[in-house]
Amino acid sequence: MVKIAPSILAADFLHLERDVKLVNDHADLLHFDVMDGCLVPNLSFGFPVMEAVAKIAAIPLDVHLMIVNPDKYIERFAAAGASLISFHLEAADEAGKDVSEYISLAKSCGVMAGVAIDPDVPVERLFPYIREVDFFLIMSVFAGFGGQKFIEESVGRIAGLRAEMDRIGTVKDIEVDGGVSASNAKALIDAGATMLVAGSSVFKAEDPALAIAGMRF
Numbered sequence: 001m002v003k004i005a006p007s008i009l010a011a012d013f014l015h016l017e018r019d020v021k022l023v024n025d026h027a028d029l030l031h032f033d034v035m036d037g038c039l040v041p042n043l044s045f046g047f048p049v050m051e052a053v054a055k056i057a058a059i060p061l062d063v064h065l066m067i068v069n070p071d072k073y074i075e076r077f078a079a080a081g082a083s084l085i086s087f088h089l090e091a092a093d094e095a096g097k098d099v100s101e102y103i104s105l106a107k108s109c110g111v112m113a114g115v116a117i118d119p120d121v122p123v124e125r126l127f128p129y130i131r132e133v134d135f136f137l138i139m140s141v142f143a144g145f146g147g148q149k150f151i152e153e154s155v156g157r158i159a160g161l162r163a164e165m166d167r168i169g170t171v172k173d174i175e176v177d178g179g180v181s182a183s184n185a186k187a188l189i190d191a192g193a194t195m196l197v198a199g200s201s202v203f204k205a206e207d208p209a210l211a212i213a214g215m216r217f
Contacts, residue, residue, distance in 0.1 A: 002194055002217065003029055003196070004195075004198065005028065005031040005175070005196065006027050006199065006212070007031040008031065008203075009044060010200045012203065020053055021056065022208055023057075023059065026212045026213070027202075027212055029062040029083075029084070030053070030059055030062065031177070031197045032062065034066060034067060035144060036066070038067070039067050039090065039143075040066045040144030041144050041145075042145055047076060047077075047080050050063070050081060050082070054080060062197075063077050064086050064177065065077070066116075067087075068095065069095055070102060071097070071101070074105050074111075082111050085109075085112070085113065086135070087115065088115075089117050089125060090121065103132050113133055114133060116136070117136075118143055119157075120142075123157040127161075134172065135173035136174050137175040137197075138176050140154035140177065140179055142178075150178060154178075155188060156191070158174055174194055174195070176197065177197035180197060181201035181215070182211065185215040185216075189217050
């Protein structure tokens with residue numbers, strides 16, 4: 001069954017404890033979008049917020065690092081309570097680093113390791129790492145801001161990645177982040193997605209619990 005991962009980037013920070021407890025009761029993962037203002041044009045939050053949330057989170061913490069030099073911080077995020085950590089392939093490119101080194105580092109910290117890409121990165125660039133990673137994160141909007149419109153071509157990219165996994169006989173999770181809601185969840189799942197990140201469609205909904213249920217197919 002698909003896992004739903006509400007992003008606290010869209011939560012009410014004046015009532016963050018309330019929103020985390022809501023997610024505990026109805027979702028499968030709690031997604032953290034960590035931005036540094038360098039790899040992406042925005043800032044979000046870091047260790048203090050995550051450490052506070054970890055004290056009340058009853059579900060795994062899924063950390064999406066949209067930062068340069070993620071290798072400097074993977075160990076600290078793992079220690080702060082992350083169960084899954086993804087980093088951007090573009091960050092490895094920018095640093096001239098081997099993606100496999102980042103994957104190995106995350107695994108050595110005892111977390112599930114994921115590789116993320118923006119919509120303008122060919123999905124085929126992920127193929128060499130299928131056997132190494134625990135999951136992939138396909139951005140269905142450009143990383144950096146919440147509330148963007150879903151990019152429809154993302155469905156085909158997910159299907160292409162799933163087809164390559166099927167070809168080599170390896171099954172790994174595919175997470176999708178950006179503009180995800182009940183209106184496109186079934187198409188994403190049918191294409192091969194197994195984890196759906198949803199921010200505004202959950203926390204801005206009149207009934208967040210119902211919004212989460214509406215993405216399960």
